[in-house]
Every structure is written in C-alpha cells, then in structure tokens.
Amino acid sequence: MVATFVLGKLREASWAWTVVAALAVVMLAMNAAAHLLSLMAFSNGVPGGWVWRAPQMIGVVGTAVLVLALLLAVWNDRRRALSRDWLHTGGIIAIAALALVHIANNLYGLW
Numbered sequence: 001m002v003a004t005f006v007l008g009k010l011r012e013a014s015w016a017w018t019v020v021a022a023l024a025v026v027m028l029a030m031n032a033a034a035h036l037l038s039l040m041a042f043s044n045g046v047p048g049g050w051v052w053r054a055p056q057m058i059g060v061v062g063t064a065v066l067v068l069a070l071l072l073a074v075w076n077d078r079r080r081a082l083s084r085d086w087l088h089t090g091g092i093i094a095i096a097a098l099a100l101v102h103i104a105n106n107l108y109g110l111w
Contacts, residue, residue, distance in 0.1 A: 016073035
C-alpha cells in the first residue's frame with residue numbers, strides 16, 4: 001500500500017526514483033509469492049530444503065537489485081545537482097542499511 005502511494009506521488013520525480021519504486025513493488029510481490037508457494041509446498045509435504053531456501057534467495061537477489069537501483073537514483077540526483085533535505089537523506093541511509101542487514105542475514109542462512 002505504501003509503494004502504491006509512493007508511485008502516485010512520483011509524477012514529478014526523475015525516472016530513476018520511479019524505477020526504484022516500481023522495483024520495490026515487484027520485489028515485494030515476488031517475495032510474497034515465493035513465501036506463499038513455499039508454505040503451500042511445505043503444507044503438501046514436498047521434501048527438501050529448497051522449500052525454505054528458494055524464498056531466501058529470491059529475497060536476497062531482489063534486495064540487492066533494489067539497493068543498486070537506489071544507488072543509481074542517488075547518483076542521478078547528484079549528477080543533476082538536485083538538493084534533498086536531511087529527512088530524505090536519512091531515509092535513504094536507513095533503507096540502504098536495512099537492506100544490507102537483510103542481505104547479510106539471509107546470506108548467512110544460505111551459507
């Protein structure tokens with residue numbers, strides 16, 4: 001719901017921020033679908049560890065792609081000399097830090 005609101009507010013934003021918001025929506029949808037399919041497979045007695053590893057890997061790859069898109073959007077703003085307030089910068093840092101923690105935590109589990 002938040003991503004849909006953000007996409008609606010990005011009419012005047014650069015293409016890079018629209019890509020970041022759209023990738024966030026796609027990543028969240030893929031993550032939810034992977035976890036739902038994993039739960040359904042587990043409930044039906046499908047054997048193997050892939051049932052839990054596949055959603056983790058989809059989450060790691062999706063988050064890594066999102067962080068790269070976020071860095072591209074920040075780079076695009078810097079290149080165009082757009083100034084942002086401290087709240088925007090703090091949000092970008094918080095999202096990037098949480099994404100890196102998510103990647104590190106799941107990579108440790110996949111190791």
